[in-house]
Structures are given as structure tokens and as C-alpha cells.
Amino acid sequence: MKNAIEVRGLTKKFGNVPVVKSLSFDVPEGRIVGFLGPNGSGKTTTLRMMCGLLTPDSGSGSCLGYDILAQSDQIKLQVGYMPQKFSLYEDMTLEENLTFTARIYGLDNVRRETSRVLHKLGLWEQRKKLAGSLSGGWKQRLALASCVMHRPKLLLLDEPTAGVDPAARREFWEEIHALAAEGITVLASTHYMDEAERCHSIAYIAYGELLACGTSRELIARHPLKMYSVCLRPGLPASVLTRIAQRLEAQKDIDVVIPFGNDLHVGGANSELLDAAIAPWRDDPALVWSDAHASLEDLFILLMNQALEKQKMLETC
DSSP states (O other): OOEEEEEEEEEEEETTEEEEEEEEEEEETTOEEEEEOOTTSSHHHHHHHHTTSSOOSEEEEEETTEETTTOHHHHHHHEEEEOSSOOSOTTSBHHHHHHHHHHHTTOSSHHHHHHHHHHHTTOGGGTTSBGGGSOHHHHHHHHHHHHHTTOOSEEEEESTTTTOOHHHHHHHHHHHHHHHHTTOEEEEEESOHHHHTTSSEEEEEETTEEEEEEOHHHHHHHSOOEEEEEEEOTTOOHHHHHHHHHHHHTOTTOOEEEEETTEEEEEESSHHHHHHHHHHHHTOTTEEEEEEOOOHHHHHHHHHHHHHHHHHHHHHO
């Protein structure tokens, strides 16, 4: 399988602050890759370097076969980039916005292409509305329509569903999968675990460094976690579980403590050390312990905690 994106040692600083540090990864053609990481991890900077909006300080790479350093103009013509913030004209109608986009790309038969995209993204009935009057979900759909107007081979989506309700998010991702089925490659940053699980593979970045890359199953198999679920016996106040969680988090060999409704997910990378750490609580009559399977969210909490510890050590040195 050919790669739509290949980057090696990509680095970017703003002043003396490194934002992306020697980043290397591939995005296969026709695949949907989820790009995960906390705020400030370098996701947006990386996406902008991919499509030629930012120039890396060092490293190399290609996007759709073009050199990201020397051929950024060619890349821009074949990539659809959707920033975090809605960037179309709110005082223009949907149809006017898409007509403007079609003219920017110099498309033949602007009216036909605008009509095609309005129908394709389910916006035809809304076409005379002002963009500023739309809800968040419809705005994101319009932004996606603008991104695909010029029939790009690659979509770079920067947190495309932030602030959008679950139903609209689901519909948006159905559109993404429909586009991928047509052969379009997608690299989408997101904070939502359910969206990450919709992707063919995942790349996780923190503090500018790539921590893990692969499918959900590959990542969970590559970073095995022993997990337990713990809940309170009926009739006890929830505050008891909160205090237990705080005490568990303080244990060095417990890597993950995540509240899930009335339960806690407790886990560790080393099963023997984890069992030793939780032993004092296993016989507590107030608690009910059971085995649990590690989820993608459990894994990313573990990776994030490890990255945070590494960052603290670097700042101390």
C-alpha cells in the first residue's frame, strides 16, 4: 500500500519552544488515521506542516508524492484542510461560500460544482441560509463541503467535531467514511475516544513526540495493561469511592485510575506490581473487585501519564 504522507524527523520550534520534536510516521492512501493528543501536543502544527502552511525547521517528508519543503504549492491544490475554528464567511449563504471556494480553486463550471457538493453533503435545502445562522453541526458540514469542493486526494481535519453534539458527530463521521470509500485519505485530529475507534489506525502525540501508532487492537496488544473494575457495595455514598480513587492514584505502581460512572477502572503495565499495590484494598468489604479489559481510553491515559512524567524529568534536568 502506498503512503499519502511520509514524514521523517519533522521538527518545529516557535522561538525557543519546541512544538514538534523529530516526528516520523506514515499515512497509507485511502485510510482514515486518527491523530490524538492533549491540547498543546503539536497536532495542529503538524497538520499545517503537512499541507504547506508552515515550514518545518528540520526533517523531511512527502505529501501525495510532493516534497513538503519544496513543493508546498502543489500540495495545497490537492489537500483539503479544515481548521479548528469555522473560517468561512458567516454573512454569506452556504451557496455563496461554496461558489467563492470553487472560484478560488479555478474550477470549471462553478455552478455545477457548487450544486454537486451541496447535494453530496446534504446541504441543498439549506443553501440559501446565512452560514452564521447555522448550528455547530451544520457549520462543520459546510466546512467539510468547502474542503472537498476541489476533489482533493487528502483531507486534513483539525478537531472537526469539537463542540458538536453526539448525533451531529456521528453523521459527520459517516460522511468521512463515505469519502474514504471513494479513495480519499483522511488524517483527523480528535479528543474523542469513540471517534478514534472509528479510524482505521491511530497516531498518538504528546509534547511534540509520537508515542504510539497503529490500529486499536495493535496498540492495546503492544502496550498490555492489567485492568480491574472496582465499585461500591450497595448503600454506600459515592464519596467513599472518590476517596479510594485518590489513594489509589497516589500508589506508584498503579498507572491508571479512571472513574466510569459508579465504577473505577484501575490498571497498571506491570501486573505483579499492580496486584501488590492494590492488595490492601482487595479485602475491603466496601469494595467489589472484578477483572476488566483494557480500552483505548485506558491505554491513552497510561501513555499520557508516562509522557507527563518524562516531561517533568526533562524540565527538572
